[in-house]
Amino acid sequence: MADPKYPEVQGGGSLILAWQIRNKRVLVVGGGEVAAGRILNVLNADAKVTVVSPREGLNPEVAYRIEKGQVDYVDRKFEPSDLDGVDMVLTAVDDPEASTQIWKLCKEKRIAANIADVPPECDFYFGSVHRDGPLQIMVSTNGKGPRLANIVRRQIAANLPPRLGDAITKVGKLRQKLRKVAPGPEEGPKRMAWMIKVSDTYSLDDFCEMDDEDMEALLGFYGPDEVPRLECLRAMRGELAAFDGSFGFCVGC
Structure with a gap:
């Protein structure tokens, strides 16, 4: 009998990851429409x-x-030597037999591969992705319904808040600045806890409006572990008249 305290295992899914392939060598076999989409995906990464x-x-x-x-280009059909020094292989050719042969070679060399339109011969799938700056949201049907994944992705994107990518960019910049203020590994737990406070206190609009001066002022509150609201922060910079002179607080906060 299942224990209600723990989530039930639901098999049949995929492990969805943000795979960092910056400067990795990716081989794309094929040059048609499907290959064009694959190429753009990996160039974006x-x-x-x-x-x-x-x-x-x-x-x-x-x-x-x-x-x-x-991209680098080789004007011919695939040859086994093309796999030398490759980290990932994507095939998009109208030749099932050739695709399967490439798949087998990749397995021998332990190279991750995706064989277009042949789910059993894929180490990973391409989902339907919504992109807004640093934000990426992927919908996967585990190879069962790519067109439906696209429909679901569009519906999700239509319901996201505006300027979400801009807000995430600002949060990333603030985190980078914080690491310079408190670089030591022993500061890790405090950095994380303080950023959680900031993320819970500030709205998406707040982050979008935040400039470098706001960030520098906010970082001054990392030491005492305070997170004033944005209007309070700007009041202390003389932009609002609400500041009452107390440390970290202003009238109306």
């Missing part, structure tokens, strides 16, 4: 991309990436 495909099979977008030098 700052990967180093090599495309292997005969020139006559190139999609206009893939041809553009090649022309602009955004």
Whole structure:
């Protein structure tokens, strides 16, 4: 009998991760429409991309990436030596037999691979992604309904607050500044707890409106572990008349 104190295991899912592939070498086999989408995905993650495909099979977008030098290009069909030094492989070719052969070679070399439109031959799936600056939200159907994932993603995006990406950017900048103020590893728990207070106190609009002077003023309250509201912070900078002179507080806060 299940214990209600603990969540039940629901098998059949995927482990959804934010995979950091910056400066990793990604091989894309194929140059059609599907390959174009895959290439953009990994370029957005700052990967180093090599495309292997005969020139006559190139999609206009893939041809553009090649022309602009955004990817390395090999004008021929795949050869096993293309896997040398590769960290990830994405195939998007209309040849099931060739795709399966590439998959087997990747397994021998322990290279993570995604074989387009063949879920059993994928170490990972591409979901439908909403992007707003640093914010990324992925919807995955675990390879069962990619079109439905796109529909769900659009519905989620339509209900998100405006300027959410801007707010997250400001939070990231504040965290970087905080690490300079309190760089020691022993400060880790306090940094985390203080940032939680800040995130709970400030609204998304507050973060969007925050400038560098606001951040520097706010960081002055890290030591005493205080988090004044934004209007109080600005009052202490002389922008509002509500400040009553007490440390960390102002009239109306």
